[in-house]
Amino acid sequence: MNPFVKNFLTLVNRFLWSSSTVTRAAPHIRDANNVHRMWNTFVFASIPAWVVGMWSLGHQTNIAIADLQLVTVPGWRAWLLSQSGIGFDYNSILACMAHGMLYFFPVFLTALLTGTFWETLFATVRRQRVDEGLLAITWLFCLLMPATVPLYQVVFGMTFGIVVGKLIYGGSGRYLVSPALLGMAFLIFSYPDLMYAPGAWVPVAGYDQPTVLELVTDEGGIGVIASVDYSFMQIFLGNQPAAFGLASPLAAIFGAWFLVWTGMASWRIMVGAFIGMMVMVMVCNAIAPNHVLFSMPWYWHLVLGGFVFGVAFIATDPVTCPMTDQGRWGFGLFVGALTVLIRVGNPAHYEGVMFAILLASMFSPLIDYVVVEKNIRRRKLRLQGGINE
Numbered sequence: 001m002n003p004f005v006k007n008f009l010t011l012v013n014r015f016l017w018s019s020s021t022v023t024r025a026a027p028h029i030r031d032a033n034n035v036h037r038m039w040n041t042f043v044f045a046s047i048p049a050w051v052v053g054m055w056s057l058g059h060q061t062n063i064a065i066a067d068l069q070l071v072t073v074p075g076w077r078a079w080l081l082s083q084s085g086i087g088f089d090y091n092s093i094l095a096c097m098a099h100g101m102l103y104f105f106p107v108f109l110t111a112l113l114t115g116t117f118w119e120t121l122f123a124t125v126r127r128q129r130v131d132e133g134l135l136a137i138t139w140l141f142c143l144l145m146p147a148t149v150p151l152y153q154v155v156f157g158m159t160f161g162i163v164v165g166k167l168i169y170g171g172s173g174r175y176l177v178s179p180a181l182l183g184m185a186f187l188i189f190s191y192p193d194l195m196y197a198p199g200a201w202v203p204v205a206g207y208d209q210p211t212v213l214e215l216v217t218d219e220g221g222i223g224v225i226a227s228v229d230y231s232f233m234q235i236f237l238g239n240q241p242a243a244f245g246l247a248s249p250l251a252a253i254f255g256a257w258f259l260v261w262t263g264m265a266s267w268r269i270m271v272g273a274f275i276g277m278m279v280m281v282m283v284c285n286a287i288a289p290n291h292v293l294f295s296m297p298w299y300w301h302l303v304l305g306g307f308v309f310g311v312a313f314i315a316t317d318p319v320t321c322p323m324t325d326q327g328r329w330g331f332g333l334f335v336g337a338l339t340v341l342i343r344v345g346n347p348a349h350y351e352g353v354m355f356a357i358l359l360a361s362m363f364s365p366l367i368d369y370v371v372v373e374k375n376i377r378r379r380k381l382r383l384q385g386g387i388n389e
Contacts, residue, residue, distance in 0.1 A: 038318070039136035039172075041264045045255035046313055050104075050143060052238040052248035057103060057147050058096030060241050062088045064204035074205075077102040103147040103203060104244050110151045111138045114158040122167045133172045137162065140313060141180035143245025144306070144354075146195060147203045153191055157183040177361040178317050181354055195351075201241035209241050213305040213343075213351065216296070236303050246306040256312035265316035268325060272332020273311040273339075277301055280340040293344040301340060310353035311335065320361040327367040334360045334367075 065073055065088050073088065081087060081099060089095045115134050123129060141161060145154070161183025169175045187194050194200065198208040212225060212235055225231075230240065238248025246252075259265035281298040288294035301307065315321065315335050322331050335356045342352030 038264055039133045041259065041262055042136045042313060043139050045258040045262075045264075046139065046143060046245060046252075046309075048251035048254045049245045049248055049309060051097075052251045053143070053242065053245045054100035054104060055093060055096045056100070056238050056240065056242065056247035057244065058099035058101075059090050059239065060202045060209060061099050061103075061147075061204055062090035062096060064202050064207040064209065066090060068204065068207060070204075100147075104142065106151065107145055107147075107149060107154050107244070108138065108142045110154045111142050111158045114155050115162050118159060118162045118167060122163075122171075133166075134162075137166070137179045140178075140245075141183050143309075144180065144184045144243050146200055146243050148200055149187075149194060153187055153194065156190070157187040159183075160186040173319055175319055177358055178314050178320055181314050181358060184354065185358060211241050211305070216293070216300075216304060232299070232303065243306065246309050249303045249308040252308040252312050256308070259312065259316065264318075265312070266321065266328045268328040269316050269321055269332040269335070270311055272329045273315060273336035274302075274332075276333035276336025276338075277307070277340055278336070279333075280337040284340060284344055291344075296344075301343070305343075305351050305353060307339060307353045310339075310357055314354070315357045315360070317361075320364055322364050322368045322371070324368050324371040327364075327371045330367050330371075331360055331364060334363070 073082075077099065078088075080102065081095070084098075086092075086095050086098050088099070112135075115138050119134050138158070141158060142154075145157075161179040161181075164186075165177060165179035165182035166172070166175045198210075199205070201211055202209045212230055215225060215230075225235075234240065236249050238251060240247055256265070256270055260267045260270070278298045281296070281301055284291075284294040285297075311332075315332070322328050335353070338356035338359060339352040342355055346352075
């Protein structure tokens with residue numbers, strides 16, 4: 001069989017089954033968990049955020065159709081919804097879920113095929129077995145995308161994230177930053193209109209409904225939220241324009257709890273990011289209590305944008321985060337504080353958490369190095385004290 005085809009089939013098989021190459025005898029440690037299951041746990045944990053995101057996207061889209069009073073809705077998605085009898089009722093959970101999924105699955109399949117091609121090509125050229133983690137990277141990358149993203153940009157972003165962010169470093173366990181996050185950052189800087197242009201979040205031509213975080217940073221603080229009939233609980237639950245998986249902070253919190261419960265993610269990073277965010281917000285409140293952005297309370301920073309999602313699913317990537325417990329505390333504090341600084345200091349890039357995680361990941365090896373060296377120095381001093389006695 002052609003090596004490329006063989007690696008491709010192996011990779012497809014890995015989406016559902018674990019590798020048959022396992023250790024079965026002493027002295028190797030055996031465990032029910034493996035790399036494949038670890039990455040799949042991140043996918044399972046993000047399903048609540050995805051479900052709410054699908055409903056929210058369909059809800060916002062169907063509201064836009066009703067507001068514009070469109071008699072005939074263009075596009076193949078509208079044709080399918082009309083022919084199936086599901087329709088465009090924004091009060092129907094089925095209609096909203098179906099509409100949201102019709103936007104998500106083309107993006108997901110495009111990203112998955114792109115990543116599969118590059119994983120297979122690199123495995124064939126290197127004459128190695130195909131790598132782990134493609135499904136989780138693809139899934140998280142797509143959850144960060146808006147519904148209006150063109151499919152060719154999905155191909156470019158996924159290519160950059162997989163090739164530059166992962167494969168050239170040697171694959172899973174070796175990359176420096178999250179490939180999913182790197183792919184999203186590449187698209188933001190290459191195509192600024194992807195997330196910052198009018199009409200970027202609700203995929204209905206002629207309808208512009210920005211995210212709540214955009215309203216706060218561009219229009220003059222949290223007072224704007226009440227003027228457009230948004231409430232804290234509504235945003236917390238996930239009824240707002242957002243990327244595919246970033247609509248509901250509550251759903252992301254459930255996912256974070258699942259990751260901590262299964263031992264797949266560090267609670268120290270999550271708690272550290274929350275503390276870092278709170279401390280930096282309090283500093284900003286003290287510096288400029290009357291400023292529209294500096295005066296924003298910490299609980300609004302918590303629910304706006306993708307802070308909870310980013311901390312729960314991206315910052316806790318076991319490859320890019322520190323390995324030491326003290327380092328994870330410092331990493332989390334850095335992410336939380338830097339998120340607030342980016343949001344209030346540079347509203348042009350309002351979604352500070354993603355850029356904060358990228359920057360913090362670059363310092364992750366240094367953080368671990370400092371912690372280890374500090375521990376070595378402390379032990380040396382302890383040993384010298386014992387000898388002197």
